Amino acid sequence: MHRICIVEDEQSLRDMIGLNLELEGYRVQAFSDGQTAQKLFEQTFHFDLIILDVMLPHVSGFDLCRTIRQHSHVPVLFLSAKGTTADRIAGLKLGANDYLVKPFDLEELLLKVQILLNGSVQQDQLDTLQINNKTVNFSTFEVRDAQNNILHTFTKREVQLLELFHEKEGKVVSRQEILDRLWGAEQIPTARTIDNYILAFRKLFEPDPKNPQHFHSIRGVGYKFTRE
Ligand code: CA
Numbered sequence: 001m002h003r004i005c006i007v008e009d010e011q012s013l014r015d016m017i018g019l020n021l022e023l024e025g026y027r028v029q030a031f032s033d034g035q036t037a038q039k040l041f042e043q044t045f046h047f048d049l050i051i052l053d054v055m056l057p058h059v060s061g062f063d064l065c066r067t068i069r070q071h072s073h074v075p076v077l078f079l080s081a082k083g084t085t086a087d088r089i090a091g092l093k094l095g096a097n098d099y100l101v102k103p104f105d106l107e108e109l110l111l112k113v114q115i116l117l118n119g120s121v122q123q124d125q126l127d128t129l130q131i132n133n134k135t136v137n138f139s140t141f142e143v144r145d146a147q148n149n150i151l152h153t154f155t156k157r158e159v160q161l162l163e164l165f166h167e168k169e170g171k172v173v174s175r176q177e178i179l180d181r182l183w184g185a186e187q188i189p190t191a192r193t194i195d196n197y198i199l200a201f202r203k204l205f206e207p208d209p210k211n212p213q214h215f216h217s218i219r220g221v222g223y224k225f226t227r228e
Contacts (some may be wrong), residue, residue: 002048002117006030007037007064008079009056013102017051020106021113034059041067046164046181047074049116054080054091062094069095075116079104129166131205131214131227138163143204152204157182161197165215165225174222198223 004026008014011032018028029047031037034056041064050068052061065076076096080087083101091099098112129136133146141159143152154162160182164173178194198217202209216224 001025001027003027003029003046004049004051004113005037005045005047006051007032007034007056007061008051008053009033010053016106017109020110024110024113026113033057034061034064037064038067041071045072046167049075049077049113051077051079051113052096054078054082054087062090065091065094065096077112077116129162132207134205136162158197158200161194162201165223168225170224170226172218172221172224176222178222194223 004021006014006017006021006028008017008030009032014030014032018030021028031040035058038059050064052064054061056064061078061080065078068074068076075098078091078096078099079102080091080099081102088099097116100109100112127138129138134151135144136142136154136159137144138159141154141156142150143154145151161178164178164181175194179188183189198215199209201215202212205214206212214226216226218224
């Protein structure tokens with residue numbers, strides 16, 4: 001399920017967009033001001049698309065886009081009452097992927113969202129992950145060997161953890177980041193839970209699980225995934 005973030009200070013518009021995206025099957029998180037969104041974007045976040053109003057109190061949509069681009073290539077769609085060419089160019093120069101001028105047609109918004117999500121290279125790459133001739137499918141949760149036999153079927157959380165590792169390949173992922181991503185505000189699991197996931201990954205993907213080449217433990221910090 002694609003996750004979409006909306007930052008829009010006009011409540012009626014925010015609600016209308018959010019509701020319609022949810023009806024389309026997207027998971028939506030909405031913010032009414034730039035400051036709250038900025039705080040989130042400065043930390044880790046996991047959206048597949050971000051819709052930004054340009055004129056926001058305190059922190060503008062352009063400022064938010066700058067912050068996002070420091071961390072992520074996630075598709076950004078601007079909404080703005082300003083329809084001049086100069087404004088559109090300013091937005092696109094900041095790394096936004098598309099621009100919609102208010103008042104816009106709902107159909108057009110939904111279409112742009114669909115195109116940005118499905119046309120995104122990043123998203124295509126995230127659909128499967130290959131480790132040692134084994135392929136993980138993030139939609140079906142299945143792991144298949146080179147002959148396409150199903151070796152294993154993961155749980156949703158195991159797949160979420162693999163997706164996180166895939167996104168952060170080569171970088172250390174902290175335990176806190178894993179907890180935020182997999183459990184959010186839900187009940188925190190025991191310390192062993194994440195370790196057990198890692199052990200399961202090693203058993204499945206590592207030629208020698210005792211000397212891991214892919215799923216590394218970084219003592220006191222978290223984990224690191226590498227494919228080579
Ligand atoms: Ca506004």
